[in-house]
Amino acid sequence: MAELGSPKFLRRLEAPGVDQGRAITFDRPLVLDSGRELSPLTIAYMTYGTLNAGKSNVVLVCHALTGDQFVTGRHPVTGKSGWWETMVGPGKPIDTDRFFVICANVIGGCMGTTGPAETDPATGKPFGLSFPVVTIRDMVRAQAMLLDALGIHEILCVTGGSMGGMQVLQWAASYPERVISALPIATAARHSAQNIAFHEVGRQAIMADPDWKGGNYQLEGTQPSKGLAVARMAAHITYLSEAALQRKFGRSLQNRNGLSFAFGPDFQIESYLHHQGMTFVDRFDANSYLYITRAMDYFDLAADYGNVLAEAFIGTKTRFGIVSFTSDWLFPTSENKRIAHALNAAGANVSFVEIETDRGHDAFLLDEPELFAAVRGFLNSAAASRGIK
Amino acid sequence: MSALRPDLAAIAEMIADGARVLDIGCGDGALLEYLSRTKHVDGRGIELSQQNVNACVARGLSVVQGDADADLAEYPSHVFDVVILSQTIQATRSPKKVLADLLRIGRHTIVSFPNFGHWRVRLSLLVNGHMPRTRALGYNWYDTPNIHLCTIADFVALARSSGAVIERALALSELGATHPMRPDAWGPNLLAEGAIFLLRAV
Numbered sequence: 275m276a277e278l279g280s281p282k283f284l285r286r287l288e289a290p291g292v293d294q295g296r297a298i299t300f301d302r303p304l305v306l307d308s309g310r311e312l313s314p315l316t317i318a319y320m321t322y323g324t325l326n327a328g329k330s331n332v333v334l335v336c337h338a339l340t341g342d343q344f345v346t347g348r349h350p351v352t353g354k355s356g357w358w359e360t361m362v363g364p365g366k367p368i369d370t371d372r373f374f375v376i377c378a379n380v381i382g383g384c385m386g387t388t389g390p391a392e393t394d395p396a397t398g399k400p401f402g403l404s405f406p407v408v409t410i411r412d413m414v415r416a417q418a419m420l421l422d423a424l425g426i427h428e429i430l431c432v433t434g435g436s437m438g439g440m441q442v443l444q445w446a447a448s449y450p451e452r453v454i455s456a457l458p459i460a461t462a463a464r465h466s467a468q469n470i471a472f473h474e475v476g477r478q479a480i481m482a483d484p485d486w487k488g489g490n491y492q493l494e495g496t497q498p499s500k501g502l503a504v505a506r507m508a509a510h511i512t513y514l515s516e517a518a519l520q521r522k523f524g525r526s527l528q529n530r531n532g533l534s535f536a537f538g539p540d541f542q543i544e545s546y547l548h549h550q551g552m553t554f555v556d557r558f559d560a561n562s563y564l565y566i567t568r569a570m571d572y573f574d575l576a577a578d579y580g581n582v583l584a585e586a587f588i589g590t591k592t593r594f595g596i597v598s599f600t601s602d603w604l605f606p607t608s609e610n611k612r613i614a615h616a617l618n619a620a621g622a623n624v625s626f627v628e629i630e631t632d633r634g635h636d637a638f639l640l641d642e643p644e645l646f647a648a649v650r651g652f653l654n655s656a657a658a659s660r661g662i663k
Numbered sequence: 664m665s666a667l668r669p670d671l672a673a674i675a676e677m678i679a680d681g682a683r684v685l686d687i688g689c690g691d692g693a694l695l696e697y698l699s700r701t702k703h704v705d706g707r708g709i710e711l712s713q714q715n716v717n718a719c720v721a722r723g724l725s726v727v728q729g730d731a732d733a734d735l736a737e738y739p740s741h742v743f744d745v746v747i748l749s750q751t752i753q754a755t756r757s758p759k760k761v762l763a764d765l766l767r768i769g770r771h772t773i774v775s776f777p778n779f780g781h782w783r784v785r786l787s788l789l790v791n792g793h794m795p796r797t798r799a800l801g802y803n804w805y806d807t808p809n810i811h812l813c814t815i816a817d818f819v820a821l822a823r824s825s826g827a828v829i830e831r832a833l834a835l836s837e838l839g840a841t842h843p844m845r846p847d848a849w850g851p852n853l854l855a856e857g858a859i860f861l862l863r864a865v
């Protein structure tokens with residue numbers, strides 16, 4: 275039914291010696307929200323820790339827009355640390371000495387899971403824009419197929435930030451009987467107009483790059499690096515906050531004593547953004563960026579439930595913990611609180627924590643002791659409710 | 664764990680094993696934790712202070728940041744066995760509306776508050792001519808969060824006009840002891856430092 279193998283990566287490996295995880299290929303298709311089918315479907319994933327005998331200690335981590343399955347430890351492609359190194363590992367809040375952590379690359383991604391850069395078996399060429407548009411719910415369906423193939427039914431906790439949080443909410447709505455606890459962080463039950471607008475800027479930057487070639491850059495032997503870098507630069511600003519930018523960079527100049535009266539990177543913030551853009555294009559696929567941002571834009575959980583968000587959670591037994599950050603203007607507290615209110619209205623078991631920080635949306639990836647304490651407490655309480663030591 | 668404050672212990676004593684409980688203004692979660700440990704309640708909390716909420720979540724409690732005035736309207740009716748409002752009603756903007764919400768959300772409602780009819784309060788205003796500052800009410804008039812203080816007699820009148828049945832009434836003494844009282848008696852309204860009421864909507 276499904277075949278287990280090693281993932282194939284688009285990029286050269288910086289750290290070929292480290293664990294590259296697994297890839298599972300399904301022979302049955304995934305029927306997508308768009309009505310199209312994805313087949314064959316390959317899901318690349320990583321696991322950390324040990325699955326207990328009762329298969330009851332599973333923590334499913336859902337990654338954000340530009341994240342991937344390499345949550346912690348060294349990343350085989352980039353050679354750098356995993357994106358949630360602060361949160362996941364032995365003795366960390368998501369303790370891999372106690373929990374079996376699974377993270378899968380989302381469909382449409384570019385780290386081994388089927389996405390637009392993969393070869394379309396029908397044509398023998400890369401999918402490019404012929405790849406079907408996917409949704410957050412499609413991503414979650416694919417993850418459910420993975421867990422089924424691994425023989426795992428119950429998830430002790432499903433967690434993630436930003437787009438990862440959207441998947442958490444979708445998991446809780448689609449599979450309430452499988453999800454013991456859900457911990458969405460810095461997210462929303464719908465993508466706001468402002469967020470769709472920022473995504474569209476990013477997509478237009480990619481598509482305006484002549485090297486994008488209508489999405490066929492792989493066949494043409496080009497890379498829309500400039501467009502993708504601009505998309506990343508614009509997006510990166512939304513992950514920070516005015517206060518954090520001021521604190522970190524202010525108006526400080528980059529390696530110069532005065533203004534250049536030209537258009538090179540005079541300011542530190544400019545060269546910082548350039549660096550963010552440059553390093554991103556080395557690890558990410560431009561078409562994947564189009565597809566995954568689209569999936570986020572399409573996310574509106576209440577729309578599937580008569581526009582009443584509470585209806586998505588009626589009768590749920592799942593425990594919810596919701597976390598927001600004061601300076602996050604991309605997924606502000608108000609959006610997170612809306613989820614908490616809907617859960618309350620549905621009579622669900624819900625906690626809501628707003629963490630004071632000036633680091634903006636990115637705070638969920640950073641060293642935030644109050645976040646760690648909240649995650650640890652929430653997870654401990656979920657584990658205790660299932661008798662997990 | 665340190666001993667529970669006497670007024671909280673008296674509240675805990677009113678709650679049945681395994682009840683669904685909503686504690687509004689739950690502070691650092693001491694009562695909720697005590698209730699889930701000793702009475703196995705299914706407990707939830709609402710708390711204004713973010714620091715307190717974080718402390719509650721870190722100790723494994725289900726607590727939402729919010730305030731009684733703004734957020735109770737969002738709760739569906741009759742979902743909790745007991746709703747607790749401990750030492751908080753005097754700090755709400757609309758005590759009458761809050762009480763109506765409590766009676767709607769819970770099958771039973773427990774309210775505790777400081778008694779502004781206590782003899783020290785009365786004497787302080789009479790003798791000093793300043794807004795009273797007592798052990799139980801230690802704020803200046805200009806910085807107090809207690810914007811809607813009441814006496815026991817005032818609360819009894821509000822409860823009745825809100826259609827509540829008073830099932831139990833306890834007087835809180837200065838030493839923290841609790842005694843059953845008759846809601847209409849003049850004695851407790853003069854001598855009790857605070858009161859705890861167990862109410863039920865008709």
